[in-house]
Amino acid sequence: MTAREPFARMWGKGLNSRTIDWSMVTEASESARAAGGRAARLAGLLEAARGVKSLNICAHSNPDPDSLASSAALKFLLEQLAGIKCRIVYDGVIGRAENQAMVKHLRLPIRPLRPIRHVRRPMNVALVDTQPRSGNNPYPRSYKPRIVIDHHPLLKSTEAAWVDVRPGYGATATILFEYLEASGLTPPARLATALAYGVSSETRDLGREASPEDVRAYLGLFPLVQKKILAQIEHPRLPRSYFTAIDRALHRAFSYRNVIGSKLGNVDSPDIVSEVADFLMAHERMTWCITIGCFQDQIYISLRSTNLKARAGRLIKKLLGKQGTAGGHGQMAGGQVDVSGMTPADVKLLEERILQRFLHILGHNESAEFRPLIVRPDPEFSPDFV
Numbered sequence: 200m201t202a203r204e205p206f207a208r209m210w211g212k213g214l215n216s217r218t219i220d221w222s223m224v225t226e227a228s229e230s231a232r233a234a235g236g237r238a239a240r241l242a243g244l245l246e247a248a249r250g251v252k253s254l255n256i257c258a259h260s261n262p263d264p265d266s267l268a269s270s271a272a273l274k275f276l277l278e279q280l281a282g283i284k285c286r287i288v289y290d291g292v293i294g295r296a297e298n299q300a301m302v303k304h305l306r307l308p309i310r311p312l313r314p315i316r317h318v319r320r321p322m323n324v325a326l327v328d329t330q331p332r333s334g335n336n337p338y339p340r341s342y343k344p345r346i347v348i349d350h351h352p353l354l355k356s357t358e359a360a361w362v363d364v365r366p367g368y369g370a371t372a373t374i375l376f377e378y379l380e381a382s383g384l385t386p387p388a389r390l391a392t393a394l395a396y397g398v399s400s401e402t403r404d405l406g407r408e409a410s411p412e413d414v415r416a417y418l419g420l421f422p423l424v425q426k427k428i429l430a431q432i433e434h435p436r437l438p439r440s441y442f443t444a445i446d447r448a449l450h451r452a453f454s455y456r457n458v459i460g461s462k463l464g465n466v467d468s469p470d471i472v473s474e475v476a477d478f479l480m481a482h483e484r485m486t487w488c489i490t491i492g493c494f495q496d497q498i499y500i501s502l503r504s505t506n507l508k509a510r511a512g513r514l515i516k517k518l519l520g521k522q523g524t525a526g527g528h529g530q531m532a533g534g535q536v537d538v539s540g541m542t543p544a545d546v547k548l549l550e551e552r553i554l555q556r557f558l559h560i561l562g563h564n565e566s567a568e569f570r571p572l573i574v575r576p577d578p579e580f581s582p583d584f585v
């Protein structure tokens with residue numbers, strides 16, 4: 200089998216083959232054995248869904264583009280191949296302007312899930328881009344989902360009729376791309392656009408933890424992508440609250456040697472905590488970034504590293520211990536701590552302790568202290584401004 204065959208089969212007549220630069224695809228393509236593996240996986244997924252009439256597809260909390268695109272792709276697959284009525288649900292807030300633009304422009308069929316009792320058939324749930332008991336989805340810990348598809352490290356407790364967890368992949372959207380490929384179905388343009396954006400945003404334009412499979416998925420999808428819509432998603436119009444949040448984040452930014460971060464205080468949505476982490480990590484001299492913000496009685500913590508061997512996911516678990524839930528990958532991770540019932544002063548103290556502990560884990564001594572990133576603010580601004 201040549202490298203081109205799976206692609207030709209996949210997109211069928213719908214695609215003008217001149218739009219693909221095959222020389223780029225060949226490099227990342229895989230053997231016929233791998234293609235067989237994909238077909239077997241698709242068969243396994245369909246087997247697990249056999250007899251199911253309707254399914255709740257559950258994205259992770261405060262869903263990101265990877266989670267949303269992957270959920271939409273699973274819905275498409277199961278509806279087309281098995282006639283299963285799928286509903287995509289999520290909890291939390293879609294805060295980031297890019298993600299809101301994605302939902303709007305691509306008309307993603309998603310619904311907020313408020314009280315979890317609305318899941319009537321606990322068995323018929325698919326968790327996408329998350330796993331049971333990860334603390335990152337609203338699904339009750341005691342129920343076993345039917346399907347789990349994810350690219351975070353496999354948790355020991357993860358059990359389902361179908362588990363497909365591939366930690367080597369940069370995005371869950373890439374896993375869904377491979378199911379689509381095996382199915383021979385051509386994704387509609389909006390779905391292809393969602394998946395491509397899921398891959399590119401999760402891997403920071405294929406630069407962060409992207410595997411050859413992620414590159415291959417992106418290239419395979421790209422000819423189908425609605426380019427103008429993609430640009431509108433990647434460069435969204437921003438609300439005033441965004442600028443306020445960035446202003447606060449900069450005023451409160453700190454650093455110590457190669458570590459940068461910011462304490463954001465109360466935030467409008469948890470997304471801003473990771474967004475600021477990405478923003479500050481751009482600092483040319485920094486290797487680590489930690490941001491903390493509080494939203495609805497939860498402290499959210501984001502970690503980033505420029506170091507390929509950082510093991511950020513492991514580090515944040517160590518950092519929070521039994522205090523909270525945490526997870527992530529090598530260069531990016533996140534966690535949260537329930538602070539309901541705590542006074543604002545206690546929350547502040549806890550944040551302080553987490554930051555100190557973070558420096559300690561990184562090997563800095565006890566007396567290490569963060570200093571303001573912006574040392575001399577513009578004298579025209581009063582320091583009381585914050």
Ligand SMILES: [Mn+2]
Binds near residue numbers: 266328350369370
């Ligand atoms: Mn993901």
